[in-house]
Amino acid sequence: MKTALLILLLAAAALAQTTAGSTDNGKRLFLRNGCYQCHGYAGQGGLNGVRLAQTKLPLVAFTAIVRNPPSSNMPPFRAKVMSDQELADVYAYIKTFPEPTPVKDIPLLNQ
Amino acid sequence: MPDSKKTAVDRRRFLRGAVTGAAALAAQATTAKAQEPVAPAAEKAVKSASESAPAFERPGSDFMVDVIKTLDIEYCAANPGTSFRGLHESVINYGGNTMPEFLTCLHEESSVAMAHGYAKIEGKPMMVMAHGTVGLQHASMAIYNAYADRVPLIVMLGNILDINYRRGSADWYHSVQDAAAMVRDYIKWDDTPVTLAHFAESTVRAYNIAMTPPFEPVVIVADGVLQEEPIREKNLRIPKLVVSAPPRGDSGAVAEAAKLLVDAENPVIVAGRLARTPHGIELLTELAETLQAGVRDQRLRMNFPSHHPLNIPAVGDPITPSLGDADVVLGLEAQELWSLTHKMTGLNKYGMEVTPTIRPGTKLISISAIELNHKSNYQDFGRYVEVDLNITGDAEATLPELIDAVKRLITADRKRAFEQRGMKIADANRKLHDRNRELAAVAWDASPVSTARLAAEVWNQIKNEDWSLVSNDRYPSYWNTRLWNFTKPYHYIGAQGAAGIGYGAPAAVGAALANRKHGRLTVNIQPDGDMNYAPGVLWTAAHHKIPLLTIMHNNRAYHQERMYIQMMAAKHDRGVERADIGTSFKDPFINYAMMAKTYGMYGDGPISDPKDLAPALRRAIEVVKKGEPALIDVVTQPR
Numbered sequence: 001m002k003t004a005l006l007i008l009l010l011a012a013a014a015l016a017q018t019t020a021g022s023t024d025n026g027k028r029l030f031l032r033n034g035c036y037q038c039h040g041y042a043g044q045g046g047l048n049g050v051r052l053a054q055t056k057l058p059l060v061a062f063t064a065i066v067r068n069p070p071s072s073n074m075p076p077f078r079a080k081v082m083s084d085q086e087l088a089d090v091y092a093y094i095k096t097f098p099e100p101t102p103v104k105d106i107p108l109l110n111q
Numbered sequence: 112m113p114d115s116k117k118t119a120v121d122r123r124r125f126l127r128g129a130v131t132g133a134a135a136l137a138a139q140a141t142t143a144k145a146q147e148p149v150a151p152a153a154e155k156a157v158k159s160a161s162e163s164a165p166a167f168e169r170p171g172s173d174f175m176v177d178v179i180k181t182l183d184i185e186y187c188a189a190n191p192g193t194s195f196r197g198l199h200e201s202v203i204n205y206g207g208n209t210m211p212e213f214l215t216c217l218h219e220e221s222s223v224a225m226a227h228g229y230a231k232i233e234g235k236p237m238m239v240m241a242h243g244t245v246g247l248q249h250a251s252m253a254i255y256n257a258y259a260d261r262v263p264l265i266v267m268l269g270n271i272l273d274i275n276y277r278r279g280s281a282d283w284y285h286s287v288q289d290a291a292a293m294v295r296d297y298i299k300w301d302d303t304p305v306t307l308a309h310f311a312e313s314t315v316r317a318y319n320i321a322m323t324p325p326f327e328p329v330v331i332v333a334d335g336v337l338q339e340e341p342i343r344e345k346n347l348r349i350p351k352l353v354v355s356a357p358p359r360g361d362s363g364a365v366a367e368a369a370k371l372l373v374d375a376e377n378p379v380i381v382a383g384r385l386a387r388t389p390h391g392i393e394l395l396t397e398l399a400e401t402l403q404a405g406v407r408d409q410r411l412r413m414n415f416p417s418h419h420p421l422n423i424p425a426v427g428d429p430i431t432p433s434l435g436d437a438d439v440v441l442g443l444e445a446q447e448l449w450s451l452t453h454k455m456t457g458l459n460k461y462g463m464e465v466t467p468t469i470r471p472g473t474k475l476i477s478i479s480a481i482e483l484n485h486k487s488n489y490q491d492f493g494r495y496v497e498v499d500l501n502i503t504g505d506a507e508a509t510l511p512e513l514i515d516a517v518k519r520l521i522t523a524d525r526k527r528a529f530e531q532r533g534m535k536i537a538d539a540n541r542k543l544h545d546r547n548r549e550l551a552a553v554a555w556d557a558s559p560v561s562t563a564r565l566a567a568e569v570w571n572q573i574k575n576e577d578w579s580l581v582s583n584d585r586y587p588s589y590w591n592t593r594l595w596n597f598t599k600p601y602h603y604i605g606a607q608g609a610a611g612i613g614y615g616a617p618a619a620v621g622a623a624l625a626n627r628k629h630g631r632l633t634v635n636i637q638p639d640g641d642m643n644y645a646p647g648v649l650w651t652a653a654h655h656k657i658p659l660l661t662i663m664h665n666n667r668a669y670h671q672e673r674m675y676i677q678m679m680a681a682k683h684d685r686g687v688e689r690a691d692i693g694t695s696f697k698d699p700f701i702n703y704a705m706m707a708k709t710y711g712m713y714g715d716g717p718i719s720d721p722k723d724l725a726p727a728l729r730r731a732i733e734v735v736k737k738g739e740p741a742l743i744d745v746v747t748q749p750r
Binding site: 100 | 556
């Protein structure tokens, strides 16, 4: 609960924040640091990690979660492992994931 | 065991036809001095080997086959072993290689896992043969899986107990004083018969024990001497098999459970290894509909139709569903009740943190037969749970009485409340199904192929067939469970039991074998890590013409462990980029299509572009429909 509140406060404070990350470096880090292992190469999520694609979180909230994950399955990635700038780069890369095709336009999901 | 004097004579007669040379004859003559009757050495010396061959006498292994044939056992899976060569020969010649038919396997772990998968489709045991030493050592992990998954199978071990019959160093290495000791912690019963009459009685007894819930593996040691020596015992008979009625829960406790369920505002049913027969689905459906209670299927058996309005779809892991909204939880052969009702931190940051996942005051009812078979050493029983009502008995066998008791207690008022509850659950479930489809659309066109896309593409090809999914749906994030319409008992068979890897490929072959005579299209979505434990089972599938569609879930890693190594590295502030070491399959990648072809079956791939998947599936299904196994290598997203 406290974590959720903290995230909300951080999110509110950072609404106007812009991302200054490098998408190229973010992609490299996303792969090198194994973010895809739980969240998928396209950030789609799965049994072991939440969906990252189309995240509504601002960078500061994203960073807060990575530093102190609410899920017991995710380890904390401290600055020694991924700096704030590196997290900003990963965040920038995540924001490039395209919007999914609407379900109504995918026949196999309407069978 | 035959008396030593008699067996020594029998052994000498057996050798007489096979051994030539003065040294051998001298040794025999020395032995023969004390044992009558014997043929004069001079007479033996002038006879040729063919002239001195003894008249054919039925070996004990023929009688063993007679016993096995009374048990309606269709198959015997094994790779050959000297210690059971007599029984092997009797199965294929005396027994006509039918009931049981010998299945040529390439690893004992595969033999057992094949029997494991077969039993979960067919509902009865297959026989496995193995050396009592080295073969059983190979087989032991798979036996533990079957034990933890409560699956019946008959393991027949070869061994030579009498030192007088051990022919050389290999026989000594392959002999053991107490063969079953190695696995006794995770089987239900074993015996080492010393006569053929004893073998008959113990084998029939073993079958009955294996097939009395909780189902479990059993072991019979088929002594090598009993197998190979002629039948000497008089008036041999085979006892009639009597299959025991399953244990049912206490009637008073069942009535109390019914009252709790009828009075509850939001009861939730958690089904674990409930449905051990096709009737299990019908019974659970009747109970859920009578109560209009939501069902959370742990996906350890095919317990409940996946698209039933009362089936609460999996959002997270079905093994540990959310129960926070329940005021009464009914566990039916539920796996690890403690983990159902508690959550522990996964990372052990500052000691283990434990929080309950049910509301204070929630009543917990358990119906399970597992307490009838608790062992001490292996800890599969889980943590002690403070349940409010613990009913020891087979859940499927207990359900009819529980349903009747519930029906007797329902008033008109409760019925109206139930109907309203059922509508709310159905409405919530529709939204969850819609949510799952939306999640499946994310990464729809990604390469490697997403597990959701894979599930949808396969479903599109098989939905109008009589299909059977025989792989653990956990690894592809339960996307098949979320998108397919599971209704029939053979539509799903659960997982490996003890989470022992190496189960998937052979269990799928065994399940496909059971499905073959029913003409079903068997589908195995096969993790790559599991495949590499004993891929020779692909040859067994090709050799025995077992139709099976294997689709590789090729994430090129022991992926679960890769995530754990990453978790440890991050926790220790050491960077996570080296988590691939020891966990991934790269440099080089493994080509599973080529592997399949090498083992003599159809192979296609690797496929990384989802657009190539549908045509590949069509081609492979054509092969399978012709009665052959086929494999498609699909390079996938991790989970």
